[in-house]
Amino acid sequence: MSQSAQQARLQWHCRRGMLELDIILGTFLKEQFTQLSGNDQNAFEQLLNCQDQDLFNWLVHKQIPTDPSLLPIITQIITHATTKS
Amino acid sequence: MAMPTYTFDAIIVGAGGAGMRAALQLANTGSKVALISKVFPTRSHTVSAQGGITCALGNADPEDDWRWHMYDTVKGSDYLGDQDSIEYMCKTGPEVVYELEHMGLPFSRMDNGKIYQRPFGGQSKNFGGEQAARTCAAADRTGHALLHTLYQQNLKAKTHFFNEWYAVDLVKDRQGKGVAGIIAISIETGEMVFIKSRATIFATGGAGRIFESTTNALINTGDGVGMALRYGLPMQDMEMWQFHPTGIAAAGVLVTEGCRGEGGYLINKNGERFMERYAPHAKDLASRDVVSRSIALELREGRGFDFLGVQCVKLKLDHLGADVINLRLPGIRELAMTFAHVDPITSPIPVVPTCHYMMGGIPTNVHGQAITVDANGNDRIVEGLYAVGECACVSVHGANRLGGNSLLDLVVFGRAAGIHVQQSLEEGLELLSASDSDVQAAMTRVDRWNASPKGESVFDIRTALQKTMQNDFGVFRTEKFMREGLQKLTDLRERLKHAYLSDKSTVFNTARIEALELDNLMEVAYVSAIAALERKESRGAHSREDFPNRDDANWLKHIIVFNDGKTAVRPVNMKPLTVDPFQPKERVY
Numbered sequence: 001m002s003q004s005a006q007q008a009r010l011q012w013h014c015r016r017g018m019l020e021l022d023i024i025l026g027t028f029l030k031e032q033f034t035q036l037s038g039n040d041q042n043a044f045e046q047l048l049n050c051q052d053q054d055l056f057n058w059l060v061h062k063q064i065p066t067d068p069s070l071l072p073i074i075t076q077i078i079t080h081a082t083t084k085s
Numbered sequence: 086m087a088m089p090t091y092t093f094d095a096i097i098v099g100a101g102g103a104g105m106r107a108a109l110q111l112a113n114t115g116s117k118v119a120l121i122s123k124v125f126p127t128r129s130h131t132v133s134a135q136g137g138i139t140c141a142l143g144n145a146d147p148e149d150d151w152r153w154h155m156y157d158t159v160k161g162s163d164y165l166g167d168q169d170s171i172e173y174m175c176k177t178g179p180e181v182v183y184e185l186e187h188m189g190l191p192f193s194r195m196d197n198g199k200i201y202q203r204p205f206g207g208q209s210k211n212f213g214g215e216q217a218a219r220t221c222a223a224a225d226r227t228g229h230a231l232l233h234t235l236y237q238q239n240l241k242a243k244t245h246f247f248n249e250w251y252a253v254d255l256v257k258d259r260q261g262k263g264v265a266g267i268i269a270i271s272i273e274t275g276e277m278v279f280i281k282s283r284a285t286i287f288a289t290g291g292a293g294r295i296f297e298s299t300t301n302a303l304i305n306t307g308d309g310v311g312m313a314l315r316y317g318l319p320m321q322d323m324e325m326w327q328f329h330p331t332g333i334a335a336a337g338v339l340v341t342e343g344c345r346g347e348g349g350y351l352i353n354k355n356g357e358r359f360m361e362r363y364a365p366h367a368k369d370l371a372s373r374d375v376v377s378r379s380i381a382l383e384l385r386e387g388r389g390f391d392f393l394g395v396q397c398v399k400l401k402l403d404h405l406g407a408d409v410i411n412l413r414l415p416g417i418r419e420l421a422m423t424f425a426h427v428d429p430i431t432s433p434i435p436v437v438p439t440c441h442y443m444m445g446g447i448p449t450n451v452h453g454q455a456i457t458v459d460a461n462g463n464d465r466i467v468e469g470l471y472a473v474g475e476c477a478c479v480s481v482h483g484a485n486r487l488g489g490n491s492l493l494d495l496v497v498f499g500r501a502a503g504i505h506v507q508q509s510l511e512e513g514l515e516l517l518s519a520s521d522s523d524v525q526a527a528m529t530r531v532d533r534w535n536a537s538p539k540g541e542s543v544f545d546i547r548t549a550l551q552k553t554m555q556n557d558f559g560v561f562r563t564e565k566f567m568r569e570g571l572q573k574l575t576d577l578r579e580r581l582k583h584a585y586l587s588d589k590s591t592v593f594n595t596a597r598i599e600a601l602e603l604d605n606l607m608e609v610a611y612v613s614a615i616a617a618l619e620r621k622e623s624r625g626a627h628s629r630e631d632f633p634n635r636d637d638a639n640w641l642k643h644i645i646v647f648n649d650g651k652t653a654v655r656p657v658n659m660k661p662l663t664v665d666p667f668q669p670k671e672r673v674y
Contacts, residue, residue, distance in 0.1 A: 008593035012272060015124050015303055017132035019337055022303045023424065052132045053229035062419065082422045
């Protein structure tokens with residue numbers, strides 16, 4: 001899959017059942033994804049496989065995920081969402 | 086060109102609560118069922134219904150009665166709901182909820198082990214008496230729990246999932262008897278297929294994306310409504326859209342009444358606390374519709390702020406001080422910082438009336454069978470086509486939906502449609518055949534976009550569409566502005582026919598999907614506008630400045646609109662089977 005096709009696939013996978021997630025994930029993908037390290041890009045993809053309700057609790061309610069490996073990417077997304085000018 | 090073809094007993098479009106409940110009913114009885122979903126099923130918008138599912142189990146109050154729930158729902162609907170449908174929903178509710186419990190839905194419990202029930206607005210005991218507690222929940226994740234339970238059950242029942250496939254249009258049969266199937270496109274590969282089926286069930290959800298400000302996720306583009314309209318079927322009650330007064334401008338995320346309860350208030354661009362003018366006593370704590378219309382009037386009068394190109398008012402909290410905000414409203418502060426990038430400790434939050442729910446949709450009977458109206462004004466059942474959930478108008482919500490009734494609607498009527506399709510299959514429901522030209526007709530709009538040489542962008546037309554709906558058909562409705570709005574929509578609809586898809590690639594071409602979605606949004610917006618102009622009264626969510634009162638003598642009826650703009654009416658059902666009808670009364674709470 002080409003890089004643009006991969007980006008398009010991720011864009012579709014940022015379409016969620018909750019508006020809050022559409023906004024937070026979609027904005028992060030658009031504005032930050034290409035600047036991430038390979039590891040962080042993989043972590044973002046892994047995050048997209050999680051459940052909407054969990055993503056909502058982590059990204060909107062700032063709860064801590066049970067899988068600690070997800071925490072760094074979640075922190076980056078929250079930071080980006082709340083400090084954007 | 087030989088297009089790949091599949092054949093099923095039933096195909097269901099949309100894998101939210103209603104679609105998956107219908108699929109399960111059919112798959113469990115041995116039918117060959119396909120479920121098409123443009124996103125992975127558990128990412129359907131049902132997950133946003135966190136609050137719960139209402140029905141009279143009688144756990145919180147042993148005296149509770151489904152007839153009281155029925156009364157509340159009829160009254161909540163401002164008497165536009167069909168009483169036979171509401172009766173069926175409220176009466177069947179407990180049975181359907183216990184089925185979900187047996188499937189493993191993890192309901193919250195009372196100490197005695199029974200399903201816990203919480204009070205919600207609009208719930209009463211004894212036909213309008215004291216507050217009832219009737220809403221069952223799985224903590225604050227009821228929608229999520231419902232989707233998961235149904236998804237697991239469907240996997241077990243061998244439902245065939247077409248995940249990340251997009252339904253394009255219905256295919257007519259060659260004799261014009263009914264629906265032969267559907268054309269669908271794989272989002273991953275761009276492949277197009279013809280899925281033949283004896284029965285087609287639409288469960289495609291709402292279409293809040295027609296408005297500039299909506300709580301609806303991006304996927305809520307009214308795909309089933311668009312397909313049904315292009316097929317030649319009418320929509321019902323499309324003027325009825327539920328709004329919340331305060332969504333964050335340019336985002337749509339709700340800020341709850343709690344803020345105003347803690348002493349927050351709304352200001353216009355002059356810094357004026359304008360609710361004092363509209364509701365001198367209740368002020369900012371006036372009812373939702375009053376607050377919504379007051380905001381809309383301020384914007385109409387040019388007293389709004391511009392926030393990222395969106396006209397809005399602001400919710401002021403800074404006078405409460407950092408301590409109160411951090412102690413009592415920490416969640417709101419987080420939301421404001423995330424979705425408006427303002428800190429309410431120092432800056433007011435931009436807010437605007439925000440669309441939440443579509444009460445109208447494809448008219449159906451209690452079995453979910455789609456209904457059209459013939460030239461003589463008589464109901465006609467559309468052979469082989471069903472609609473359930475938010476895309477349908479059965480109609481249980483009438484002019485206004487009560488909290489906790491949407492999840493109930495999904496599972497009760499998803500199940501009912503499944504049962505009816507199953508019976509029809511047993512009675513020999515035919516597989517109708519389509520000619521090549523019928524199939525080709527259903528691919529017209531994909532071909533159109535794929536061949537588009539130049540023109541306006543999807544983004545530009547969609548933005549203009551959403552602004553028009555927000556300004557002229559939102560919570561402030563009056564003849565003059567709606568006429569102007571309808572003209573704008575008519576122009577936009579023409580411009581859309583010449584719009585341009587620049588990306589013609591095949592793999593995950595999300596731009597193509599958004600173009601196809603815009604076709605549907607346009608159809609939804611158009612019939613909503615016609616219906617809003619047609620209804621010359623105020624009822625439930627439809628509130629007109631020029632006709633401020635409910636007018637039962639002339640308008641206690643459903644409005645039907647076809648995609649050519651023709652309208653008709655259908656009577657509201659006032660004949661429940663087992664109880665006396667509830668006669669319209671003034672709706673006071």
